[in-house]
């Protein structure tokens with residue numbers, strides 16, 4: 001067993017009186033594909049915020065590549081190799097699509113000059129946005145904004161990518177291409193943490209799955225075992241999987 | 252800063268499908284408008300530089316006012332339009348620059364032309380220190396905070412007897428120079444300061460730092476999680492804007508030969524800067540220059556109106572924000588760029 005790439009231990013987070021994360025622990029090996037499911041408001045996005053440094057946890061530690069990064073800011077963690085896409089896209093609206101990716105390649109990836117431009121371009125190609133390179137990011141439609149989130153995360157040359165509901169809004173026909181893109185990432189040795197309500201897409205890629213409810217880890221392990229867990233079925237998947245109707249929700 | 256070792260980085264790059272290997276990407280950063288516009292600007296600066304040989308002292312003194320307006324507008328745009336920091340306290344550095352000149356050249360007896368940049372550097376130093384305070388605030392609180400800092404700076408400066416305490420002081424350091432030459436020298440210094448400040452902002456915005464600043468302005472959280480050192484970049488801008496405003500303040504005092512706490516630390520400067528940038532176009536380098544010229548012409552043309560002048564300026568500001576929300580330069584819709592800072596991607600080779 002190799003040393004874990006990411007180690008989250010006993011993480012807690014509250015907003016006022018609301019406890020959003022409660023003693024969450026899990027770890028991810030280098031190159032592992034890890035899925036997270038859970039009902040709306042379970043704290044999944046908040047967990048990613050704690051992992052990439054946008055939020056400080058109230059308790060617990062986050063270790064990346066052996067180093068304690070609990071106090072490090074998001075920029076430092078990104079440069080260390082954690083890439084992140086946001087559920088609600090956060091484009092640099094006044095910049096072009098290419099410039100968006102260039103920011104990530106220059107600062108997250110640490111590239112300069114031509115190398116930065118090429119890294120940005122590659123990320124856009126992977127995300128399927130190369131043709132929109134000169135489009136102002138602020139004028140993209142939602143689907144392309146999601147693609148831009150992915151492109152920017154990839155342009156930072158991550159060793160761990162945190163993907164927050166990138167399939168939301170895709171048609172059924174578009175999901176396989178996305179699944180293939182994430183698979184390519186994993187094949188290239190990048191570890192992936194993927195939150196997705198489109199469970200069948202998730203299960204096609206991840207080797208382990210975690211179910212989060214009310215900020216607690218309900219189950220973690222083999223995806224099919226987790227999905228079959230009666231508790232998981234009861235609190236979350238009962239509604240989704242039973243009807244075989246992937247929740248495609250937009251916030 | 253933690254670096255990822257090359258092996259892992261290479262692996263990350265392999266993640267990109269094979270199509271990426273085919274041909275690179277061509278990036279263009281300027282167009283014909285930049286060359287033509289740049290040429291026009293060089294000619295304009297050359298003509299302005301020649302002006303003292305053919306114009307009256309009054310004209311030169313007036314134009315120094317215009318040059319400082321260009322500097323002030325450019326600095327406020329750097330802060331708000333690129334750094335996303337709305338300050339209403341830039342008069343702190345205008346005042347400190349002006350007083351710095353009086354103190355260094357008058358009290359300490361340094362060469363006045365050396366004192367101008369020294370005073371501006373001092374502004375940068377003080378701004379760097381106060382940024383640790385100001386940056387604890389955000390949004391509206393940051394704006395108010397900068398004003399409070401400006402007031403504190405003013406209150407501290409008027410405790411200093413060497414620079415006339417509450418009543419202000421005159422700049423006597425130029426008394427050895429024939430007024431005709433002095434006015435021309437100050438004019439050239441002011442023109443030089445304006446050119447250097449605008450060029451410096453242009454080069455800054457074309458650099459990596461400019462890319463970071465634009466990202467921070469648009470989406471600070473996403474900028475941080477894309478690896479941009481947000482606070483460091485903002486602090487740099489805060490300090491640079493203080494240096495620029497300090498230069499403007501010193502030039503203003505060198506032009507009027509008098510410094511008075513009530514006027515050099517006046518919040519009116521912030522209002523003027525906002526007007527210039529909003530009229531000209533926020534987030535563009537051309538905008539503040541145009542805005543400064545418009546403000547200067549208004550000031551000149553409407554001087555006889557007394558208090559009505561403010562009403563006219565206000566109406567114009569409202570009209571422009573309604574009719575051209577992106578300022579006068581915004582009317583070009585980005586088709587024209589004398590100072591191109593963006594990146595256009597062409598077809599791969």
Ligand SMILES: Nc1ncnc2c1ncn2[C@@H]1O[C@H](COP(=O)(O)OP(=O)(O)OP(=O)(O)O)[C@@H](O)[C@H]1O
Nearest residue numbers: 015018020038039040041042043044045046047087
């Ligand atoms: N900054 C914040 N301040 C206050 N409450 C917050 C904040 N961010 C999230 N919350 C609350 O924390 C809870 C968990 O939110 P989170 O976004 O992590 O859920 P999620 O599992 O990602 O849900 P979804 O599936 O809808 O995306 C929600 O009740 C949300 O309202």
Ligand SMILES: [Mg+2]
Nearest residue numbers: 044045046087
């Ligand atoms: Mg979420």
